[in-house]
Amino acid sequence: MAVMPTSKEAELLKTRVPINTLSDNDRAALLEKTSVKYIKRGEYLFRQGDTDSKNVYLLSGRVDLLLNNKVVDTITDDLETARFALAHQFPRKFSARAKEPVKFVSIDSQLLSGLLTPTQTESNPAADEDWMTQLLRSSVVQHIPPANIQNVMMRMERVEVKAGDEVVKQGDEGCYFFLIHKGRCVVTRKHDHHSEAEELARLGAGDSFGEEALLSDKLRGCSVTMLTDGVLFRLGKEDFTAFIKRPLTKNVDYEKACKIVEAGGVWLDVRDPAEHQRNGMDGSINIPLHSLRFQIGSLGTDRQYVVYCADGNQSAVAAFLLFERDVKAVVLKDGIDRLLHVEKSVAADTQDEAVLPQQDADETVDISRLIQERDEARKQVVQLEKNLLETTEKYEQVQHRLVTNISTLKQMVQDLKLKLAASQESGTAQEHAGGDEALMQRIAELEHEKAEREREIRQLESGQRQLNAEMEILLEASEENDKAGLAEVKQLKEQVDDLQQQLKAAKEER
Numbered sequence: 001m002a003v004m005p006t007s008k009e010a011e012l013l014k015t016r017v018p019i020n021t022l023s024d025n026d027r028a029a030l031l032e033k034t035s036v037k038y039i040k041r042g043e044y045l046f047r048q049g050d051t052d053s054k055n056v057y058l059l060s061g062r063v064d065l066l067l068n069n070k071v072v073d074t075i076t077d078d079l080e081t082a083r084f085a086l087a088h089q090f091p092r093k094f095s096a097r098a099k100e101p102v103k104f105v106s107i108d109s110q111l112l113s114g115l116l117t118p119t120q121t122e123s124n125p126a127a128d129e130d131w132m133t134q135l136l137r138s139s140v141v142q143h144i145p146p147a148n149i150q151n152v153m154m155r156m157e158r159v160e161v162k163a164g165d166e167v168v169k170q171g172d173e174g175c176y177f178f179l180i181h182k183g184r185c186v187v188t189r190k191h192d193h194h195s196e197a198e199e200l201a202r203l204g205a206g207d208s209f210g211e212e213a214l215l216s217d218k219l220r221g222c223s224v225t226m227l228t229d230g231v232l233f234r235l236g237k238e239d240f241t242a243f244i245k246r247p248l249t250k251n252v253d254y255e256k257a258c259k260i261v262e263a264g265g266v267w268l269d270v271r272d273p274a275e276h277q278r279n280g281m282d283g284s285i286n287i288p289l290h291s292l293r294f295q296i297g298s299l300g301t302d303r304q305y306v307v308y309c310a311d312g313n314q315s316a317v318a319a320f321l322l323f324e325r326d327v328k329a330v331v332l333k334d335g336i337d338r339l340l341h342v343e344k345s346v347a348a349d350t351q352d353e354a355v356l357p358q359q360d361a362d363e364t365v366d367i368s369r370l371i372q373e374r375d376e377a378r379k380q381v382v383q384l385e386k387n388l389l390e391t392t393e394k395y396e397q398v399q400h401r402l403v404t405n406i407s408t409l410k411q412m413v414q415d416l417k418l419k420l421a422a423s424q425e426s427g428t429a430q431e432h433a434g435g436d437e438a439l440m441q442r443i444a445e446l447e448h449e450k451a452e453r454e455r456e457i458r459q460l461e462s463g464q465r466q467l468n469a470e471m472e473i474l475l476e477a478s479e480e481n482d483k484a485g486l487a488e489v490k491q492l493k494e495q496v497d498d499l500q501q502q503l504k505a506a507k508e509e510r
Helices: 007-013 024-032 109-116 131-136 146-155 211-216 237-248 254-262 273-279 289-298 313-324 335-350 355-426 429-509
Strands: 036-039 044-046 054-060 062-067 070-076 095-098 102-108 157-161 166-168 176-182 185-189 198-203 223-226 230-236 266-269 304-308 328-332
Touching (some): 024 109, 054 109, 062 102, 131 146, 146 230, 176 237, 198 289, 211 237, 254 328
Parallel strands (some): 266 304, 304 328
Antiparallel strands (some): 185 223
């Protein structure tokens, strides 16, 4: 069933993003073409895999988001996340199912974007979309957890720019990740201070830039200058690291990397050609990082790539760029230089007795460092588990208190209703009008208080789910790092034992 929005529902829609940015006239035009829909508990607003380009906004009720029929989050009309369109990804990454009777609106994205950008002249189809749709079409964003997507949206900052503005300057520190909502820009790079700037690419609406310096923690490698007036949305470095970089970066040790390659994966060296020629992996392909963005089309989306560089920093940037083009990739942890250092140590049988003890000491230092890192990681996990337990206990105590309060309030409301009914039956309306009015007002106050307590419980439940999800991510990452560290310790111990055996054999021969 669908009906026109009431005045109250129209006011509620004014708070939804990006409807809240429209002028009064444009908002009125949008509402004329918008209908409020009602569905029952258990019915679906949309399903996983749907490709309809709609912005679905929750007006009242509760909705479960499901991934492969498993509930991953619950959105209620009084939460901050309800300001944004529900799981607005293309195609839909989640199903949305009503947990109770629900009211919602479904707005065509093209209609909304037409009101947001009425004078759009870009030829890029992405320029016809609102900035949220542009962001959510990004393959990178579709790979991060739903809660992170909402956090990214809430922290994006709108910036208007003019033709000729230098948004990013080569050599500066990276502070923001940018999404182009409107306009076009050019990416340039100088090889040195005296050379002319070389044009590397031109970007338009829906494209993004600025992630390389944030991923690698290095200075900006290129400059980005606006060719036209435009609008950008930017995300600060800390938020980018917390909500995008950490969930996406998947490091693997050398042993796991080799298994991936043996199973059909490909080594991808993103260093300069000279470095690749000197000590590149057997069977690897070489695409330097500065040209990877423009050669990704030559890579297959049906294969997995193990990306490596000298220390792992450039590899993280490369993996991000590959994610943007739906190319599967993992990063060789710590890069190839560390691996070559270990291999060089293994070849120590060609050195004399004086050198062996020094290598022995170096390996012992490495083992001590790895053990220390492992112990620190374990301490962090223990602390996280403690924090989670404390938070869970606090949550359960507060929830119990709120549930008890709600039960008491329900009983009070019921008692007052019975008292009101008895009062109406035993006397005339005039004799009891004043008392009835007071009772009705008290009942309304108690019901409002009960609703507030129920809202607090829903917020606590939502916070608990997000905390559990973040804890699982941290524990998984810690477990992977712990396993990798133990494997390195074992490998280094074996190398030390081997070197000691060689040293012993050399002494016996003398």
